[in-house]
Amino acid sequence: xxxxxxAYLDEQTKxxxxxxxxxxxxxxxxxxxxxxxxxxxxxxxxxxGIQVTASVLGPDDVLKVIDQGADDxxxxxxxxxxxxxTAGVRTTTITAEASVIQTRHRIPETRLREDQIIxxxxxxxxxxYRLEPSRVETRRMHSLSDYGLMHVKLxxxxxxxxxxxxxxxxxxxxxQRYLMSPSPIPAFDNPKMDMMPALQxxxxxxxxxxxxxxxxxxxxxxxFDDHPFRTINAPHPCGLCGATDSYLDEIVTDDRGGRLxxxxxxxxxxxxxxxxxxxxxxMREAAE
Amino acid sequence: xxxxxxxxxxxxxxxxxxxxxxxxxxxSTVPDLTLAQIANQLGRSVDRAMGEGSLYDRxxxxxxxxxxxxxxxxxxxxLRAYRTTLPRFAHSHPVDTEAMLIERRVSAVxxxxxxxxxxxxTPDYTHRLxxxxxxxxxxxxxxxxxxxDEAAMPRVTDILRQEGLIETDGSSGAPPGDLTREPLSFPxxxxxxxxxxxxxxxxxxxxLGYSTQRGYGGSxxxxxxIRMGEVSVExxxxxxxxxxxxxxxxxxxxxxxxxxxxxxxxxxxxxxGYGLVFGFAExxxxxxxxxxxxxxxxxxxEDVTAPAQNVxxxxxxxxxxxxxxxxxxxxxxxxxxxxSELQNVRRMREEAARTRPCAxxxx
Numbered sequence: 001x002x003x004x005x006x007a008y009l010d011e012q013t014k015x016x017x018x019x020x021x022x023x024x025x026x027x028x029x030x031x032x033x034x035x036x037x038x039x040x041x042x043x044x045x046x047x048x049g050i051q052v053t054a055s056v057l058g059p060d061d062v063l064k065v066i067d068q069g070a071d072d073x074x075x076x077x078x079x080x081x082x083x084x085x086t087a088g089v090r091t092t093t094i095t096a097e098a099s100v101i102q103t104r105h106r107i108p109e110t111r112l113r114e115d116q117i118i119x120x121x122x123x124x125x126x127x128x129y130r131l132e133p134s135r136v137e138t139r140r141m142h143s144l145s146d147y148g149l150m151h152v153k154l155x156x157x158x159x160x161x162x163x164x165x166x167x168x169x170x171x172x173x174x175x176q177r178y179l180m181s182p183s184p185i186p187a188f189d190n191p192k193m194d195m196m197p198a199l200q201x202x203x204x205x206x207x208x209x210x211x212x213x214x215x216x217x218x219x220x221x222x223x224f225d226d227h228p229f230r231t232i233n234a235p236h237p238c239g240l241c242g243a244t245d246s247y248l249d250e251i252v253t254d255d256r257g258g259r260l261x262x263x264x265x266x267x268x269x270x271x272x273x274x275x276x277x278x279x280x281x282x283m284r285e286a287a288e
Numbered sequence: 289x290x291x292x293x294x295x296x297x298x299x300x301x302x303x304x305x306x307x308x309x310x311x312x313x314x315x316s317t318v319p320d321l322t323l324a325q326i327a328n329q330l331g332r333s334v335d336r337a338m339g340e341g342s343l344y345d346r347x348x349x350x351x352x353x354x355x356x357x358x359x360x361x362x363x364x365x366x367l368r369a370y371r372t373t374l375p376r377f378a379h380s381h382p383v384d385t386e387a388m389l390i391e392r393r394v395s396a397v398x399x400x401x402x403x404x405x406x407x408x409x410t411p412d413y414t415h416r417l418x419x420x421x422x423x424x425x426x427x428x429x430x431x432x433x434x435x436x437d438e439a440a441m442p443r444v445t446d447i448l449r450q451e452g453l454i455e456t457d458g459s460s461g462a463p464p465g466d467l468t469r470e471p472l473s474f475p476x477x478x479x480x481x482x483x484x485x486x487x488x489x490x491x492x493x494x495x496l497g498y499s500t501q502r503g504y505g506g507s508x509x510x511x512x513x514i515r516m517g518e519v520s521v522e523x524x525x526x527x528x529x530x531x532x533x534x535x536x537x538x539x540x541x542x543x544x545x546x547x548x549x550x551x552x553x554x555x556x557x558x559x560x561g562y563g564l565v566f567g568f569a570e571x572x573x574x575x576x577x578x579x580x581x582x583x584x585x586x587x588x589x590e591d592v593t594a595p596a597q598n599v600x601x602x603x604x605x606x607x608x609x610x611x612x613x614x615x616x617x618x619x620x621x622x623x624x625x626x627x628s629e630l631q632n633v634r635r636m637r638e639e640a641a642r643t644r645p646c647a648x649x650x651x
Contacts, residue, residue: 010373010375033471033473035470036471038368038369038371038372038609039369042365042612042616043609044613044615044617044620045620047613067620067621068622069624072297073297073621074297074300074620075621077298078301081298105622123617134600135474136474161639162643163635163639165632165636167625167628168625168628168629184622184625186628187628206610206613208471208472232628232631232632247624247627248627250630264623264624264627
């Protein structure tokens, strides 16, 4: 775009961000402060992810942007358009075709590869903030691996509700060292982070933090021996493609309690339907 | 009803932008606002956008106000997003407010002082009666002009300092921090705190400053001096070796003078809270000075009990561009998380029903 550098940020800034990224990769799960810039999109709308993407993006990259698992949600459209405009890179909705995937709130169902990078938008990088609001204090807790507070919280959940009541942004321990927020992905997606072949980068623009998980790194969702971590998903197959192993969105179809469950990952659903899989609602649709 | 996946976000966004542009323009039979009109006649709006946008440029600020339809936080956001792309080629010297070309200068602690009290173009003593004449464009009264005392307009704090009654300016000698390049870290030094306050939201700082006056971290403030006028901005390019004047900007400065009972190492004296803001922005400068002083509680050995004294709390929440982005991001889709919460609540209700059948049966 005229008047702006490739992918919006100037090269000095990208270099600064890449230095932070290198540090983040070297210390998996550790939050690295960085000189987050003011972006032309609002804070909380993916400015961290955008800065990370801008810093790793090259002219040959193919970019996919999703929000809630979908390529066509408004903010995903807006960010994809931002990079199409400022970097002129090729974009795609197909997970397997993308070299860089920026995401908000989901990890694609398609298993990622070593030659891919996934960039998470992070609203609140500090996993302990609900328990201890002072970042001065939480920084100290991280340096000492003092995560007792979080274990007590999980224990209290079990004592009170019989189970851990966190359903998204479920805390993980990275490389057996740092407690980390996986960003507000559903707990369903947590296991995908463990030993993922792709590089995982996390950008929090407003909070000015970057963190990372290198490929093939252990990521463990916190739990107890007698209360192992388990994921939650709607007990239905996808209404459109019949998938039973994907994360489902619940669509309200009428005001009489009608519900339809469909894949949140729109690409995954489309690929399956192209391959001939049909769900119960898909059949009804075809019949109509 | 057959379910059709929500598509067409791209077209919807384009259409929304077009509608916004029409909405901004409004009735086309009404003349379009010019930037000169905004810069001249909505000066306080332009000042606020420049201050919170951290960019001194009246014309760009007027454009931002126009583009934002008068929404000043949005205007500050537009300015910041533009500012971040500008190359940085020099750091200025600190501006010398003693050498200010004064338009207004008042002190609440001395009845008269060298240089005198100069009210300037203040709305302070206007009666807040809607002036219906203004709606019809009445003639503007002539205004008296005087030659201000060319000689001396010493700052009140300097007058107090001659007697040793007030703390001196601290100077670390280190280059000042810059929040727009380096993330906030703690303990945050005063240079960074003042930068954050100068960029901070006027309403937020006003509320915090007000809270210190109502007992939440009070520090017995007096408005030692408020001055507003033009100061020159100087830089010293390395290849020149001497300073050159690159701009004249209007700023408002407020020095609050606060009581301090002394400590083991320091005799009783007055302490200071400092406010400096782009443009004519007296309310903001005063609030800033109150909050600056409140945040010095720990340094001065006072109890830290109130929100305004909590440096981390104030600095992390005073930036309205950060705040508005994060508050408003709640309108982005969250249905993946909400879905997991739905399943979670259903599961927890099942669990509750299973473990408390007796209670329900008894109801």
